[in-house]
Amino acid sequence: MHPMKLRSRFAASAGGLAILLVGCAGEESGAAQDTVSEVTAFEGARLILGDGGQPIEDGVLLVADGRLIEVGTRGGVQVPTEAVRIDLTGKTVMPAFVDTHKHLGSARETLTDQLQHLAYYGVGVATSLGQDDGDLAFQIRAETIPDAARFRTAGRGITMSEPGRSEVPYWITTEEEARTAVRELAEREVDLVKIWVDDRNGQYEKMSPELYGAIIDEAHRFGLRVTAHIFALDDAKGLLRAGVDAFAHGIRDQDVDDEVIALFQDHPEVVLVPNMPGRGVAEDLSWLSGTVPPVELQEMQAASRDNPDAQEAFGIQARNLARLNDAGVRIAFGTDGSTPWSHHLEMADMVAAGMTPAEVIVAATRTSAELLQIDEVGTLEPGKSADFLVLDANPLDDITNTRRINAVYLRGAQVDREALGARWMAASSTEEA
Numbered sequence: 109m110h111p112m113k114l115r116s117r118f119a120a121s122a123g124g125l126a127i128l129l130v131g132c133a134g135e136e137s138g139a140a141q142d143t144v145s146e147v148t149a150f151e152g153a154r155l156i157l158g159d160g161g162q163p164i165e166d167g168v169l170l171v172a173d174g175r176l177i178e179v180g181t182r183g184g185v186q187v188p189t190e191a192v193r194i195d196l197t198g199k200t201v202m203p204a205f206v207d208t209h210k211h212l213g214s215a216r217e218t219l220t221d222q223l224q225h226l227a228y229y230g231v232g233v234a235t236s237l238g239q240d241d242g243d244l245a246f247q248i249r250a251e252t253i254p255d256a257a258r259f260r261t262a263g264r265g266i267t268m269s270e271p272g273r274s275e276v277p278y279w280i281t282t283e284e285e286a287r288t289a290v291r292e293l294a295e296r297e298v299d300l301v302k303i304w305v306d307d308r309n310g311q312y313e314k315m316s317p318e319l320y321g322a323i324i325d326e327a328h329r330f331g332l333r334v335t336a337h338i339f340a341l342d343d344a345k346g347l348l349r350a351g352v353d354a355f356a357h358g359i360r361d362q363d364v365d366d367e368v369i370a371l372f373q374d375h376p377e378v379v380l381v382p383n384m385p386g387r388g389v390a391e392d393l394s395w396l397s398g399t400v401p402p403v404e405l406q407e408m409q410a411a412s413r414d415n416p417d418a419q420e421a422f423g424i425q426a427r428n429l430a431r432l433n434d435a436g437v438r439i440a441f442g443t444d445g446s447t448p449w450s451h452h453l454e455m456a457d458m459v460a461a462g463m464t465p466a467e468v469i470v471a472a473t474r475t476s477a478e479l480l481q482i483d484e485v486g487t488l489e490p491g492k493s494a495d496f497l498v499l500d501a502n503p504l505d506d507i508t509n510t511r512r513i514n515a516v517y518l519r520g521a522q523v524d525r526e527a528l529g530a531r532w533m534a535a536s537s538t539e540e541a
């Protein structure tokens with residue numbers, strides 16, 4: 109059994125809406141109502157379920173104890189008379205984002221602040237991919253932090269020795285070291301095993317197929333999945349042959365060929381996280397004004413310019429993503445780095461590469477939850493955690509509408525975006541003073 113399943117049973121209870129509505133239903137309660145119930149009905153929004161299907165227009169979500177209990181149309185869902193009703197007419201509701209590739213802080217205060225910042229921008233789950241030493245990441249993973257995204261971790265990733273780079277990951281040179289590292293990670297019940305297969309432009313020896321083969325084999329014995337940082341087409345092929353579960357980046361050195369597409373098709377469970385580079389085009393950043401103070405935002409805006417080199421690098425990965433997506437490869441979602449709003453840029457980049465907004469939304473919700481094996485998030489379905497965004501406009505029409513966030517709910521509780529935004533604006537102005 110996978111350890112996630114056990115943990116997810118406990119994760120839900122804490123954050124339900126703190127509104128007590130009705131006591132015991134009394135004498136005639138033949139139904140399930142002998143305990144205190146607190147139900148909230150969100151009514152009238154377009155519901156994007158995260159499953160790639162048609163959205164539900166004029167939908168209703170019923171939430172109790174932090175969970176979705178019903179999802180349907182206004183006529184189809186019976187709203188209990190005691191429910192609190194929230195009118196969302198004209199809004200669009202979709203599942204909170206699941207990011208499978210971040211690198212966040214290693215101190216409690218920083219990491220908590222980052223998880224709250226991610227929640228402000230609609231992320232429900234953030235995964236730290238391979239730079240976590242010590243116990244903190246595992247402690248935070250087990251906690252429910254108010255107004256914060258859930259945290260998942262790969263613990264320490266596994267790489268060849270890379271002098272000058274981070275020493276947090278395991279540096280291995282033999283199969284035995286590779287297997288020992290995986291066994292230690294299994295003991296900590298990491299959410300993914302992260303490996304790096306990259307010579308960093310010829311600087312380091314690249315991890316050999318023998319070594320990554322041993323890692324993948326040992327990980328699978330413990331029911332763990334392996335995700336690989338790659339750069340080159342040939343390494344993608346080797347890893348697919350070796351049974352890798354996911355890629356934490358797209359193929360970046362050249363355009364994909366028929367052979368790699370055939371390998372992906374032979375391994376239909378493998379998940380690609382494209383992790384696109386910047387598109388190299390000037391962008392309007394005014395949508396960040398809720399958390400970035402005016403002076404900083406002006407500087408960022410001035411630095412956002414067209415960049416032909418970046419456009420070329422984007423072109424390779426965009427063509428590769430489009431081809432692999434057309435070939436039916438499973439696409440998930442990750443952004444790398446710590447920027448709390450980068451998922452909104454990444455989604456627009458994936459659409460610019462040729463995916464539809466609906467496909468990108470599935471990648472950033474359901475498929476990413478599946479990669480992490482977190483059953484209770486990723487779609488709007490009865491029984492799942494009430495992790496969703498309320499948007500002022502429909503992202504199926506224009507993916508940048510994911511930035512027009514009206515409200516974020518995690519575990520059924522509304523994230524206090526106003527207080528969080530005020531905190532970051534105030535913090536930055538003190539720094540500048």
Ligand SMILES: [Zn+2]
Nearest residue numbers: 209237444445
């Ligand atoms: Zn990374």
